[in-house]
Amino acid sequence: MNTTPNEHGITHLRHVDLAVPDFATQRTFYKDTWGLTEVGTDGELSYLAAEGSPEQYIVRLRRAAEKRLDLIAFGMDSTASVDAFAQTLAGRGVQLVGEPAALQTAGGGYGFRFFDIDGRTIEVSADVETRRHRPIEEREAIPVRLSHAVMNSTDIHRTRDFYAAVLGFRLTDTLYTPHMGQVMHFMRCNDWHHSLAIAHGPHPSVHHVSFEMRGIDEYLRGTGRVLQAGTKKIWGPGRHTAGDNTFTYFLDPSGNTMEYTTALETITTDEWHPTVYDVTQPGVQDQWGIADPFSEIVAKDSFNDPDRGVFVAPPV
Ligand SMILES: [Fe+2]
Known part of the structure; x- marks a missing residue:
């Protein structure tokens, strides 16, 4: 994949985070049926990685009374791009959830969240450490x-x-x-x-x-x-x-x-x-x-x- 940054420095889709009321059932589904690897959980959150991907995780599940999309995360090429993009969004009247700051999730990094025009929460981040991953083997039917x-x-x-x-x-x-x-x-x-x-x-x-x-x-x-x-x-x-x-x-x-x-x-x-x-x-x-x-x-x-x-x- 060529992840040449776009005009704002956005490089790629990183992860999709979902809140689910049936947390235990969903964890089992994504691990055992769908083929993701749980790389962290505290009983309320589950971080699920793909064995072939350098992302720390590609799906986050959160235990919640109400089902919802928590957020969609995109990567950016630098912390400078993150800061500049936050300014650009604010200048265009886009509602930021917070100012750019160090991320508290696995792999760290620097980013912020905002609402898109339909109210979805979008996160952008840079400088997140990559996860050790491996080539998926022939006939290995799990997500890359x-x-x-x-x-x-x-x-x-x-x-x-x-x-x-x-x-x-x-x-x-x-x-x-x-x-x-x-x-x-x-x-x-x-x-x-x-x-x-x-x-x-x-x-x-x-x-x-x-x-x-x-x-x-x-x-x-x-x-x-x-x-x-x-x-x-x-x-x-x-x-x-x-x-x-x-x-x-x-x-x-x-x-x-x-x-x-x-x-x-x-x-x-x-x-x-x-x-x-x-x-x-x-x-x-x-x-x-x-x-x-x-x-x-x-x-x-x-x-x-x-x-x-x-x-x-x-x-x-
Ligand atoms: Fe599709």
């Missing part, structure tokens, strides 16, 4: 790294414009249906086709979080293991046209959609022209032709519950 996060929004164009104008993300591609209009914007902050996507939904909430597997074989083996564990599958296996990545979507025990993917396209030219794909056309949603047709029922499975964390910073 976090791939991307997709968030529901009631106005995907407004959210796209915020991420473009304020965070410097660039639009890669868009999905639409003749019936519903434009339903998803894919956005990038490095050469991956998307690290973030914005999906049309009835309320702000998590649409899905995606985990990169080593290759097609490992992706299919992982899909099989998660299925055999009795996890509800929403859609897939298949291979999207936008992003060229494979997909299998599942519902985790608290109803957040999680995806195994591999082979996400990288964008190596500055002259990329976003395409608007009609997802009702044959082969667009699944080039392989083996997944069920995309439908509004599939779409609704990932609407999720209204997020209780909108414009409310998580306690930790």
Whole structure:
């Protein structure tokens, strides 16, 4: 992956933090079924790393009465970029949760949190120590790294414009249906086709979080293991046209959609022209032709519950 910083110094997606009422069940799911490694817990928080990723953790679970997205974290290239970005955001009227400061989480670093235009808490950080990681082996069907996060929004164009104008993300591609209009914007902050996507939904909430597997074989083996564990599958296996990545979507025990993917396209030219794909056309949603047709029922499975964390910073 090329993590050349974008115009503000943002390099990549670091982790997604979720609050869940069924903490014990979720811990077991992410460790034993999904294939992450718990690297720390105090009984209220669980930090889950991917064996192939240098991130200290890629998912944080927090025990809470109410399910919510706690935050999405992005890396930055330097503490100077963090400070400059905080000033830029404040100058544009973006609400900061706090001023830049030393992070208290594993690996340390320096960062701050703010609310995006829909009220999600976003964290940016630099100088976080990397975790000792290793190559994932052939046929080892556990996540290599976090791939991307997709968030529901009631106005995907407004959210796209915020991420473009304020965070410097660039639009890669868009999905639409003749019936519903434009339903998803894919956005990038490095050469991956998307690290973030914005999906049309009835309320702000998590649409899905995606985990990169080593290759097609490992992706299919992982899909099989998660299925055999009795996890509800929403859609897939298949291979999207936008992003060229494979997909299998599942519902985790608290109803957040999680995806195994591999082979996400990288964008190596500055002259990329976003395409608007009609997802009702044959082969667009699944080039392989083996997944069920995309439908509004599939779409609704990932609407999720209204997020209780909108414009409310998580306690930790
Ligand atoms: Fe995805």
